[in-house]
Amino acid sequence: MSKNLYQPVNSEIVDIIDESPTIKSFVVVAEEPFKFKTGQFVELTLPGEGEAPFTPSSSPADTEKMEITIMKAGRVTALLHESQKGQKVGIRGPYGRGYPVDDYVGKEIYIVGGGVGLAPIRSLFLTLVDRIQDFKSVVCRFGAKAPDDFIYKNTLFGAWQNIDGVDLKLTVDEANGDWNGNVGVVTKILNRGDVDVRNAVGVVCGPPIMMKFATLKLLEFGFAPKDIYLSMEKNMSCGFGKCGHCMLGKYYVCKDGPVFTYEQIKGYRNIWD
């Protein structure tokens, strides 16, 4: 058999960063060069345990290593959380369609993110910031349950606040400790005047319930469905439209997504369930 699509590339976890009580970032180095476009996903194998899909959170410009931010949510992710530096893993991909960043040139990019949904958004954010002069502005509205649940805290509370062309606001569902910022779900800090919808695209990634209400809010502001980019998640297993698990209407999320415009999927029922 020629090239086996399903066989991962030998890789190693070279560093692990604690992001929140339930989320860690894994820095992965592959034995072979591994390129991806922002928003595409990879399949990460823990040999003997299984494989799961993740969207890298690092910039595609960093070709030496890749960061993958993972919430402890199921069997494979729980085992990954127990692993140590030096753990051998496998990666294959990248798969699917990412964010069409070139189409965003000259526009305002309105990014709404929540929870571990900031992982793909970080990759997009770093990609945009690399060429920030190409865009009118990057407006970010991120939410988390509590202050400690924010991932990428160092940059989120620090460097990212001070980038020319970036307007970043944060909110938490429940404040505690010395949090003196916004309180409330992320849709509470979305305002009609944040961007000019006539020359803006929206990007939404987060828990399904948040994605639903953020999308409805963007529509209410006047965003066209074709200008709202959603990173949909299902249990993408093979990565290229064979195994059947991630069907969404006529699409396979793995092959036709994971980034869809709302225009593409608005006709299907229960897309958020």
Add this chain to the structure above:
Amino acid sequence: MKMVILPKESLPEFIGHLCPFGELHVPVKVSEKSYAFGRVNDLSDIELNYTRTILPLKKYVFKPVDVMFNFCAATGYETTVEETDAKRVIFGVHPCDIHGLKILDLVFGGKYVDGYYSARRNKAAIVGMDCIPDEFCFCRSTGTDFVDTGFDLFLSDIGASYLVRVGTSLGDDMIRAADSLLREVQEQDRQAYKRRSTQRRESFQTEVQLQELPEIMDLEYDSEVWRRVGDKCLSCGTCSMVCPTCYCYAVFDELDLAGGSGRRQRRWDSCLFKDYALVAGGHNFRPDRDSRIKNRYFHKQRGFVSQHGRPSCVGCGRCKVYCLVGIDIVEVIKELRSEIRV
């Protein structure tokens, strides 16, 4: 298309000439009403008057359980070359099953070619054979009662002989090998073939209208039909296993006892299984039986049409024959079309 005549009495000898082209697999009777494709020691065990085999041909090209590659802590990943990649001649395949393979070709081919599938598919010669539909067959409605591609040879029963159509150069090699048994098509064969065509057409007992069905399914997305069918369905997945075009699979790792090595495998999956759409964190996109069986029908009759321009159902009737609770796809579709009420 090249066509020749094979007298029926020469069939055993003809099959003997096929053997050099690969391991012969034929329909055999496995119980009173059940048939399967398999090997025979004696050519007289071939059951040419079979209706349908329990499993379609996908078992040859997309195995129920398949090793994808091995892994080892010391040496990494390794794809093994399978010994079972041997050539096969599958004899006596009905048109619906040939169409089933053609649909699997669409799925496993394309931009990302599934190597496990294509390796076996490329080594399987197909010798088709026509059939008379029983009460479960509705391949005429699905447009799969006839094939003009997808076979190396195709035999149509025209009474005392078979009309043999040659579909590929491999098929041409086959008839050259059996040249002495064959003769040219004559006037009485032409007439007999046309009579056979009429006889087949007039034998269909089941018909279902698939035109406009995708739109009707969209319109009937919230139909009560799904709840009623979901109430009956056991979510056992039998319909998926016996379906010629159900291709979903699940992937799992198996470790050797020592723990340092193992293999990744895939096995047939069904969208009717409760954990099919379950994701990490416990969210299930289709937790209820009615949402799962609706998804199966939508994929076959709606989603596949959008993707590939035709439904993926080939009208073989297996899902109805083998359903433990008697869910009948034809009745479900008629009910959606408000042509009957079950």
